[in-house]
Amino acid sequence: MSSGISLETRDLTIRFGGHVAVNAVSCAFGPGTLTAIVGPNGAGKTTYFNLISGQLKPSAGQVLLHGRDLSHLSAPARTHAGLGRAFQLTSLFPNLSVLENIRLALQSRRHLGLDLWHVWSHHKALTERAEQVLESVALTARRDQPAAALPHGDQRKLEVGMLMALDPAVYLFDEPTAGMSVDEVPVILDLIRRLRLQADKTILLVEHKMDVVRELADRIIVLHNGALVADGEPEAVIASPVVQQAYLGLAPVEEAT
Ligand SMILES: Nc1ncnc2c1ncn2[C@@H]1O[C@H](COP(=O)(O)OP(=O)(O)OP(=O)(O)O)[C@@H](O)[C@H]1O
Numbered sequence: 001m002s003s004g005i006s007l008e009t010r011d012l013t014i015r016f017g018g019h020v021a022v023n024a025v026s027c028a029f030g031p032g033t034l035t036a037i038v039g040p041n042g043a044g045k046t047t048y049f050n051l052i053s054g055q056l057k058p059s060a061g062q063v064l065l066h067g068r069d070l071s072h073l074s075a076p077a078r079t080h081a082g083l084g085r086a087f088q089l090t091s092l093f094p095n096l097s098v099l100e101n102i103r104l105a106l107q108s109r110r111h112l113g114l115d116l117w118h119v120w121s122h123h124k125a126l127t128e129r130a131e132q133v134l135e136s137v138a139l140t141a142r143r144d145q146p147a148a149a150l151p152h153g154d155q156r157k158l159e160v161g162m163l164m165a166l167d168p169a170v171y172l173f174d175e176p177t178a179g180m181s182v183d184e185v186p187v188i189l190d191l192i193r194r195l196r197l198q199a200d201k202t203i204l205l206v207e208h209k210m211d212v213v214r215e216l217a218d219r220i221i222v223l224h225n226g227a228l229v230a231d232g233e234p235e236a237v238i239a240s241p242v243v244q245q246a247y248l249g250l251a252p253v254e255e256a257t
Helices: 045-053 075-081 098-109 116-136 152-166 185-196 210-216 234-239 241-247
Strands: 007-016 019-029 033-038 060-065 083-085 170-174 202-206 219-224 227-232
Touching: 007 045, 019 045, 019 060, 019 219, 019 227, 033 045, 033 210, 045 060, 045 075, 045 083, 045 170, 045 202, 060 075, 075 083, 083 152, 098 116, 098 152, 116 152, 152 185, 185 202, 185 210, 210 234, 219 234, 227 234, 227 241, 234 241
Parallel strands: 033 202, 033 219, 083 170, 170 202
Antiparallel strands: 007 019, 007 060, 219 227
């Protein structure tokens, strides 16, 4: 296995009836990189994420993390292996406080389980680390509120905090700022920006907003009808006529002859 690859999909494919939603996508992602996945509505971006994170089982193909084939693993087992998917609001514990939610995520990562002595002796360190995470997602003021009582934007920030607490090797962000108010967006983008500086983290981002993509991405891949149709540095991919015309809905840069 090449040490420059953390996550890889090989011929990843899923069919729903006769419709091929993801079509033989082979792509490798390295640590220290942020790859944006773009394409028109229905192109297969979210389905690709669902196949990587294990929410969907492929019709064909493989998902490898650090060379290990995860294709047969459940979604929780993949999380445990180091694949972190953000924005599954179902992962919040609604009746627990914001701090307790983060602490539980930290605890699950450290496999403390139900060994009470272990839990107690690590309690202080866990709380301190949880407080650091809360600060980085700008939720310190909400620490004692139940997760269910948070506004939607804060719940999403808490989701990112829990994901950070798990400290995955690969972060999967699916439209992380969708549905957020204008003043909440910078907090999330800043977090992603800081994660990106970590040389051992691999980040995949599905994002429609091209200004965000331009700013954050080292690389863009384009999906269309489930297939990988472009892959390269952001400026080159964005400028390519095929992307301008067909995939981003922008004015054609040159007339077809
Ligand atoms: N569970 C499913 N059953 C049947 N068809 C599905 C299922 N999930 C996705 N699809 C279909 O697969 C295709 C890809 O959908 P997907 O949501 O991955 O696209 P997308 O690129 O994420 O789109 P958007 O930008 O609108 O979120 C669509 O045609 C969709 O209708």
